[in-house]
Amino acid sequence: MTDTSVPAAGTADRDLRAFIAGLPKAELHVHHVGSASPRIVSELAARHPDSKVPTDAEALVDYFTFTDFAHFIEVYLSVVDLIRTPEDVRLLTFEVARDLARQQVRYAELTITPFSSTRRGIEERAFMDAIEDARKAAEAEFGTVLRWCFDIPGEAGLEAAEETTRLATEDRIRPEGLVSFGLGGPEIGVPRPQFKPYFDRAIAAGLRSVPHAGETTGPETVWDALNELRAERIGHGTSSAQDPKLLAHLAEHRIPLEVCPTSNIATRAVRTLEEHPIREFARAGVVVTINSDDPPMFGTDLNNEYAVAARLLELDERGLAGLAKNAVEASFLDAAGKARIAQEIDAYTTTWLAR
Numbered sequence: 001m002t003d004t005s006v007p008a009a010g011t012a013d014r015d016l017r018a019f020i021a022g023l024p025k026a027e028l029h030v031h032h033v034g035s036a037s038p039r040i041v042s043e044l045a046a047r048h049p050d051s052k053v054p055t056d057a058e059a060l061v062d063y064f065t066f067t068d069f070a071h072f073i074e075v076y077l078s079v080v081d082l083i084r085t086p087e088d089v090r091l092l093t094f095e096v097a098r099d100l101a102r103q104q105v106r107y108a109e110l111t112i113t114p115f116s117s118t119r120r121g122i123e124e125r126a127f128m129d130a131i132e133d134a135r136k137a138a139e140a141e142f143g144t145v146l147r148w149c150f151d152i153p154g155e156a157g158l159e160a161a162e163e164t165t166r167l168a169t170e171d172r173i174r175p176e177g178l179v180s181f182g183l184g185g186p187e188i189g190v191p192r193p194q195f196k197p198y199f200d201r202a203i204a205a206g207l208r209s210v211p212h213a214g215e216t217t218g219p220e221t222v223w224d225a226l227n228e229l230r231a232e233r234i235g236h237g238t239s240s241a242q243d244p245k246l247l248a249h250l251a252e253h254r255i256p257l258e259v260c261p262t263s264n265i266a267t268r269a270v271r272t273l274e275e276h277p278i279r280e281f282a283r284a285g286v287v288v289t290i291n292s293d294d295p296p297m298f299g300t301d302l303n304n305e306y307a308v309a310a311r312l313l314e315l316d317e318r319g320l321a322g323l324a325k326n327a328v329e330a331s332f333l334d335a336a337g338k339a340r341i342a343q344e345i346d347a348y349t350t351t352w353l354a355r
């Protein structure tokens with residue numbers, strides 16, 4: 001695991017971290033299985049002792065140190081292999097909500113890859129019931145609202161695309177909490193345009209388009225996501241910084257980027273945080289949202305990602321509140337839901353600054 005946590009320097013830094021910890025937030029780019037904390041992994045591994053995933057926290061730190069993006073996916077899939085029953089799915093989902101609630105996340109769009117679970121033998125109806133049951137229980141217990149993004153694992157091919165689209169669009173199976181449709185996994189050798197017919201069907205069924213693009217390939221992948229998959233937000237979009245016309249297009253059309261700084265370092269998509277293009281995005285007027293991607297695997301959480309962003313963008317409390325409001329505005333919540341969290345952010349910030 002790459003340590004990209006921001007060193008706590010002086011009082012000002014500690015103060016900003018305390019502000020972030022209490023700031024109401026929305027998380028738009030976080031993966032279901034990628035959110036399995038050491039606590040959750042241990043519990044799942046105890047249920048399935050034949051797994052090769054280590055159970056103690058220290059060994060997990062080594063296990064979650066990645067040589068490149070392909071290695072990250074290999075490790076990711078070994079954690080997917082730990083989720084074998086509907087009870088595992090429910091436990092994972094509910095515990096992920098608990099971890100989000102602890103960080104004052106009021107609303108999260110969680111990326112789920114149902115194909116990975118159904119192909120491993122979890123019955124589709126039982127899978128949907130498990131995530132929905134956990135969603136409702138989490139909202140009742142923690143007040144955190146969860147919504148789903150179902151993503152195609154692109155490298156698994158068009159069979160995975162067909163299955164994901166079916167699960168996302170068939171009335172008798174699609175879950176109530178589903179709001180969007182994505183595309184994840186490696187980008188190299190997985191051209192985006194081939195997924196156009198599947199995104200067309202998902203969009204026709206009322207889902208919003210949020211593919212990963214430009215994480216490990218160049219800006220042309222982001223253009224494909226916009227032009228072929230009709231993306232409304234871009235997962236990562238890191239390489240957009242290489243194309244000024246693309247930055248201008250994203251800014252003009254207010255297409256937000258789901259920026260996950262620590263993830264990009266951990267998967268070696270970007271060499272160092274100093275070289276992360278988040279400053280270029282902000283300078284170009286692109287709507288930046290801050291997200292955690294696969295937090296325990298990358299040794300981070302959403303609060304730490306806000307601290308990273310504060311350092312890179314030199315933000316104070318008002319700037320951080322602005323970032324949090326970007327995420328609310330870019331979310332697929334309805335207008336009343338957006339207004340409620342935005343007001344909460346403003347009230348919290350005003351109270352904090354008047355201390």
Ligand SMILES: O=C(O)c1cccc(C(=O)CC[C@H]2O[C@@H](n3cnc4c(=O)[nH]cnc43)[C@H](O)[C@@H]2O)c1
Nearest residue numbers: 031034113116151153155156184185186212293294
């Ligand atoms: O489940 C399978 O059997 C399977 C077979 C072939 C390929 C795959 C995948 O490629 C799964 C990829 C998996 O990774 C998730 N993910 C998590 N974080 C990221 C990220 O930063 N960038 C891209 N993908 C990511 C994604 O949701 C897929 O589920 C699976």
Ligand SMILES: [Zn+2]
Nearest residue numbers: 029212235293
């Ligand atoms: Zn992701």
